[in-house]
Amino acid sequence: MLYLIGLGLADERDITVKGLEIVKKAERVYLEAYTAILLVDKEQLESYYGRPIIIADREMVESASDDILAGADTADIAFLVVGDPFSATTHTDLLLRCRTSTPPIPTRAIPNASILTAVGATGLQLYAFGQTVSMVFFTDNWKPSSYYDRIRENASLGLHTLLLLDIKVREPSLEALARGRRRTHDMEREFIREFAVDRDVFDRVWKRDYEGK
Amino acid sequence: MLYLIGLGLADERDITVKGLEIVKKAERVYLEAYTAILLVDKEQLESYYGRPIIIADREMVESASDDILAGADTADIAFLVVGDPFSATTHTDLLLRCRTSTPPIPTRAIPNASILTAVGATGLQLYAFGQTVSMVFFTDNWKPSSYYDRIRENASLGLHTLLLLDIKVREPSLEALARGRRRTHDMEREFIREFAVDRDVFDRVWKRDYEGK
Numbered sequence: 513m514l515y516l517i518g519l520g521l522a523d524e525r526d527i528t529v530k531g532l533e534i535v536k537k538a539e540r541v542y543l544e545a546y547t548a549i550l551l552v553d554k555e556q557l558e559s560y561y562g563r564p565i566i567i568a569d570r571e572m573v574e575s576a577s578d579d580i581l582a583g584a585d586t587a588d589i590a591f592l593v594v595g596d597p598f599s600a601t602t603h604t605d606l607l608l609r610c611r612t613s614t615p616p617i618p619t620r621a622i623p624n625a626s627i628l629t630a631v632g633a634t635g636l637q638l639y640a641f642g643q644t645v646s647m648v649f650f651t652d653n654w655k656p657s658s659y660y661d662r663i664r665e666n667a668s669l670g671l672h673t674l675l676l677l678d679i680k681v682r683e684p685s686l687e688a689l690a691r692g693r694r695r696t697h698d699m700e701r702e703f704i705r706e707f708a709v710d711r712d713v714f715d716r717v718w719k720r721d722y723e724g725k
Numbered sequence: 726m727l728y729l730i731g732l733g734l735a736d737e738r739d740i741t742v743k744g745l746e747i748v749k750k751a752e753r754v755y756l757e758a759y760t761a762i763l764l765v766d767k768e769q770l771e772s773y774y775g776r777p778i779i780i781a782d783r784e785m786v787e788s789a790s791d792d793i794l795a796g797a798d799t800a801d802i803a804f805l806v807v808g809d810p811f812s813a814t815t816h817t818d819l820l821l822r823c824r825t826s827t828p829p830i831p832t833r834a835i836p837n838a839s840i841l842t843a844v845g846a847t848g849l850q851l852y853a854f855g856q857t858v859s860m861v862f863f864t865d866n867w868k869p870s871s872y873y874d875r876i877r878e879n880a881s882l883g884l885h886t887l888l889l890l891d892i893k894v895r896e897p898s899l900e901a902l903a904r905g906r907r908r909t910h911d912m913e914r915e916f917i918r919e920f921a922v923d924r925d926v927f928d929r930v931w932k933r934d935y936e937g938k
Contacts, residue, residue, distance in 0.1 A: 518838065521836065523739065523743075525746070526743055526778070526836075528733060528738065528739050528741050528838075529738040529740055529745060531737070595840060596842045597845075598843065598845025598846050598851070599842045599851055621846060623733065623739075623842065624837065624838050625731065625741075625839075626839075626842045628841065628842050628851060629809045629811060629836065629841050630811065630836045632809070632812055633811050633812025637815070638813075638857065639856065639858075639859070640856070641858050642884075643855050643884055646852070649729045
């Protein structure tokens with residue numbers, strides 16, 4: 513059985529009791545650590561859960577998923593996901609691989625809190641949110657602006673927008689990918705410092721459409 | 726401290742480790758049991774948590790919140806909510822009462838899974854959902870149709886809709902309220918059997934707007 517287990521949002525004690533029981537008994541425990549990050553490090557999780565944890569980066573999940581799933585038709589494998597397993601990156605590829613493998617690997621998800629609902633702590637009613645929007649890092653040559661249209665659609669219905677900002681955690685650089693050197697990772701980048709929103713563009717279109725200037 | 730603790734969606738082991746630790750130490754433990762229901766009963770929760778649980782119905786939360794908050798400026802009170810404390814009924818009144826009481830009562834929320842994110846288990850991407858819509862019981866004299874407009878707004882943007890269906894759990898009947906007999910509750914009603922959607926109306930407007938018939 514492959515268990516996708518949500519860890520919640522802050523630290524090692526945000527896992528559910530049900531999730532923790534599975535982690536303690538699983539044959540191997542992986543931590544998906546490239547689409548979201550907990551506020552505690554791997555060692556603190558290992559110490560509290562009493563289990564060694566294998567970090568699953570994007571490269572492993574996309575290219576070496578056979579290693580993750582090895583033996584999962586008979587043994588229990590725990591795949592830990594920050595937040596809720598179905599809320600952001602849903603690892604559909606991994607689930608489909610389980611379903612189509614011979615013999616098929618059963619799967620089960622253990623839900624948990626997600627930023628998609630925890631944003632309710634602001635006092636804004638979740639019923640008044642429209643579609644959730646992601647905003648990726650801009651590069652010199654790629655500044656996608658579709659996030660703006662999505663926010664505008666929500667605003668036109670009087671709805672709030674939860675805007676998820678991109679993170680970069682040990683991903684291979686475009687140059688490294690182009691050279692086929694997938695093992696060369698960028699250094700981890702600090703979230704706020706590196707987030708290259710083009711404020712001028714945003715301010716201009718917002719003022720034009722909403723403030724009539 | 727008043728703790729609003731999410732229980733998750735299915736049974737007594739969907740509480741987080743952090744939530745369970747608070748429940749075990751709290752002076753009193755309440756369970757909000759009128760806007761959502763767990764799949765296990767109160768006795769099973771009490772047995773697993775090792776604590777007596779006081780059922781908080783709508784009447785208690787709205788009219789007797791002083792009893793719930795008594796002593797909460799110095800002792801810890803746990804208020805259990807099915808799902809996530811900020812996702813549906815957010816008990817804003819209770820939180821505001823804590824803030825304005827003398828002395829103020831500190832509050833803290835322990836997030837958990839919600840149907841708003843667990844719906845991702847269907848395979849539909851949560852990014853492709855628009856605003857969440859509620860649909861209340863129809864009565865002979867009140868058949869609100871605004872839920873239809875909300876679904877149409879989402880559909881016009883190509884977005885899915887999570888439609889939450891009303892439940893009735895030991896609420897006073899309108900007749901009982903009118904007679905001032907708030908203690909006379911309706912019998913619990915079975916969810917599916919009683920849900921009085923006017924399918925004819927829905928089908929007619931849907932066909933007209935989406936199928937051009």
